[in-house]
Every structure is written in structure tokens, then in C-alpha cells.
Amino acid sequence: MTEKSQAELEYLHQSVVEFGNFALGMLRESIDAFENQDSQRAGRVALKKDQLKDIFVPIEDSLFQFLALYHPVAKDMREIAASIRIIYNLERIGRMGYDIGETTSILMNCCGLRKSSELITMARMVIGMIEDALSAYENRSTTNICSMRERDSAVDDLYVQVLTEFIGKMQDEKEAVPILTRYVIIDRYLERCGDQACNMAEMIVYMVTGERVEIN
Amino acid sequence: MLDNTIINVRDLNLWYGGTQALRNITMPVADRKVTSLIGPSGCGKSTLIRCFNRMNDLVTGCRIEGSITFHDKEIYGQEADAVDIRMHIGMVFQKPNPFPKSIYENIAYGPRVHGIKDRSELNRIVESSLRKAALWEEVKSRLYESALGLSGGQQQRLCIARTLAVNPEIILMDEPCSALDPIATAKIEDLIEELKREYCVVIVTHSMSQAARVSDYTAFMYLGDLIEFGDTRQIFENPKKELTENYITGRFG
Numbered sequence: 222m223t224e225k226s227q228a229e230l231e232y233l234h235q236s237v238v239e240f241g242n243f244a245l246g247m248l249r250e251s252i253d254a255f256e257n258q259d260s261q262r263a264g265r266v267a268l269k270k271d272q273l274k275d276i277f278v279p280i281e282d283s284l285f286q287f288l289a290l291y292h293p294v295a296k297d298m299r300e301i302a303a304s305i306r307i308i309y310n311l312e313r314i315g316r317m318g319y320d321i322g323e324t325t326s327i328l329m330n331c332c333g334l335r336k337s338s339e340l341i342t343m344a345r346m347v348i349g350m351i352e353d354a355l356s357a358y359e360n361r362s363t364t365n366i367c368s369m370r371e372r373d374s375a376v377d378d379l380y381v382q383v384l385t386e387f388i389g390k391m392q393d394e395k396e397a398v399p400i401l402t403r404y405v406i407i408d409r410y411l412e413r414c415g416d417q418a419c420n421m422a423e424m425i426v427y428m429v430t431g432e433r434v435e436i437n
Numbered sequence: 438m439l440d441n442t443i444i445n446v447r448d449l450n451l452w453y454g455g456t457q458a459l460r461n462i463t464m465p466v467a468d469r470k471v472t473s474l475i476g477p478s479g480c481g482k483s484t485l486i487r488c489f490n491r492m493n494d495l496v497t498g499c500r501i502e503g504s505i506t507f508h509d510k511e512i513y514g515q516e517a518d519a520v521d522i523r524m525h526i527g528m529v530f531q532k533p534n535p536f537p538k539s540i541y542e543n544i545a546y547g548p549r550v551h552g553i554k555d556r557s558e559l560n561r562i563v564e565s566s567l568r569k570a571a572l573w574e575e576v577k578s579r580l581y582e583s584a585l586g587l588s589g590g591q592q593q594r595l596c597i598a599r600t601l602a603v604n605p606e607i608i609l610m611d612e613p614c615s616a617l618d619p620i621a622t623a624k625i626e627d628l629i630e631e632l633k634r635e636y637c638v639v640i641v642t643h644s645m646s647q648a649a650r651v652s653d654y655t656a657f658m659y660l661g662d663l664i665e666f667g668d669t670r671q672i673f674e675n676p677k678k679e680l681t682e683n684y685i686t687g688r689f690g
Binding site: 223226227292293294295296297298299430431432 | 645646649673674675676681682685686687688
């Protein structure tokens, strides 16, 4: 591999990290908006949807081009393959951040937000998982993601807890079902974000060690 | 040892005069599979492949210790006949080297040397060898024209056909595509894929992507040592040795 291609690979790696921070930022901001009942912040997330796509497409193109131009093998191939998978995970996380932001705006405009501490707890856990996955990718290290399966399991438990709580509320307040359904959707988005973090972790393990593991 | 080992190399050491070119090489070569030898220039891969059919016998000052068996018989044993070994283990070189004769005579030469005189039998061998080398359709109308009029890629396939004509079991290829354009290279690679149905193929190549594409097993050599031998997919996806990884990813060499 030439110095040029090594520099290009490193540049792509950093671009994925930056994209990850952007996508994670969207999720974080949407949760902050939800927690603080901040409609302005929720609106700001909505504005980032197009930007997410605008950053994603050139990185995806560059990763494909790297494959075509340099035919990487071994750790270089694993890094490119993992990066291609991971940017899709990150794009989904950004999109779900956007969806949570939009749902928050809708709820605030129609009837005010209900507090759900479990939902916030779950969101913080998921954000922590994505932060650690992103840091593991950035440092090409698996240290931060060793306990990802257990953390995802805890998120899944909370998902079921929140779901049960809101189904109970739906039975008590039948007229509020259309509104309460949106909380269930947020619950589902967060659970899916946890799965995306696990998918990232699986690819990071592959990138670093060459081993295929199943976390999710 | 692999299940279908046809050549087995054990503790092979080779010296050119006072210079040791191979050190304690131990590896199997599987029948009806393609084995690639890769490594930087001077690592010993051509020296190793030339041991398989005793081409190093022709090098003054070359001394060999250790064991190379072909069907469990020592290639360098006292009873082994180098000419007989070369009939069973053919070789194709970097630069196509057709004889300055007709296409037909290039193929018929080996069988004639081995005693086949019958014209119809020679015709059959010529056609069959050219077909196996994927060259028949291109040359069937000009079999008696000079082989030197063929393109480089055709000449290389002619050399492969010439090797096949004496019915070998193993075909050694020492950088067979390095003098060819990408189209001719692709034809040789397709041919290698076909040949491994009936033959064992060992190929020395400087092209990492070619080794990855064509071979089932890959051996990485460095400074006369065999650093890593394994399944090609494993070598190119997740090599065990850092030296192998650094070489195949182009970080040195």
C-alpha cells in the first residue's frame, strides 16, 4: 500500500468518525429536546436530516472507490468493509434521531409532553453504547465494547418495561391512544439504536481482530 | 500434511554456494488445488518452485538438504530420475518461450521425445493439449505456422499446452502473467481455474490480487523463510503473522 493510499484510508477513517459524531449528535439533541421539552432543539434536529445525507453519500462513494482503486486485503480490507457497514448503522442512528425529534415536536404541538424517566434512562444508555462503539472504531480497539451484549440486554428490558407501561396507559386512556402510540414508537427507535450500536460493535471486532462475533 | 498432499516439503534447506536461499521450509502442496507462492524479490519462491522439478540441478554450486516427496517418493532420492520427474511436473516460465517451430511441433515435441511416433496419436495429443490450454479455437487453422507469430498471451498458453502434452500431474508456473496484458492475464487465470480440475498447480506471483483470485492455498516467503502457509482466504482476510499482513497490504516489499 502506497503512502497515498494509507493517508487516504486514514482520512476515510476520520471521516467516518466525524459522520458518527454528527449522527450521534442528532440522536443526542433529539433526546435533550424530549427531556427538556425544548421544541426549538427538536426543530434543529429536523434541519439536519438533509445534511446527514449530504455527509453520508460522499463517504460511501469514497469507501467504494477505495475498494475499486486499491483492492485492499487483510486489515485494510476489514477496515473498509467494516466502515461501509458502520456508516449505514450511523445513518440509521441519525435518521432515528431525526424521527425522535420530529415526534417530540408533534407531541409538544398537540398536547404537551409526558415525562417518562425510563425512556430517558434508556436513551442515555443507548447513547452511551453508541459513544463507546464510535470511540472503539476511532481507536481501533475493542476494549470499550466488551460488555455491549449485556448493555443491549438491559436496553431491551427497559424497552419492554416502557412498552408495558404505555400499553397500560392506553388501556386506561383510550382516547389518548394516538398520542401514546408515539411514545411507543420512540421506545422502539431507541431499542433499534441499541441494536445499531451492537451491529457496529460486531464490525469493529471484525475490523480489529478478523473474528466474526454475534452480539445482537 | 493436507488430505490430498501430492508434494510434501520437509525441513528443506538450499544453498547457492555459500549463500543460503531456503531455510527449513516445511509445507504441503495439494493435488487438484492451486498453491500460490508470494513474497518480495529474493525471498526464495522461485528457488522453491524450481526444487519441485529439479530445475536447480542445472545451477552450479546449488546444494540441497531436507526432503521433498512426490507421491511419497523422494524427488532428490538416489533412484529419482530428473527427466522423469520433469515429465510429471511441468513448468511454465515468466517469459513465454515457444520453440522456433510451428505451433504443432511445439506441442508434439515432448510426446515425440517420450517415444510417441504415431501421427494420429500425435494429432490427438496436439488438439487435446491446445483445447485444455484454451487455445485450440484460435490456432486450429494455422497449426503449421510459426509459434513465434502468436501474441504474448497466446504464446504463454502454447507453453502451457506444451507442458500438458506430456501428461503431467503438476504444473509449476513461475510468474506466468508478468509479461502479459490484463486480457491475456485474465485468460491465463481462467485457464488455471480449469486446469485445477485435473492438475495440481503451483504458481509464483508478484500480484497479490492474482494470488487471492486464483489460489486455494498461499505460502508467504521472506528472506528464504516460509513465514506463513494457509488457506488463501484466511491469508488475505486475516493473516496470523504481522510480517505477512505488512507484506500483503503493501507496507513493505
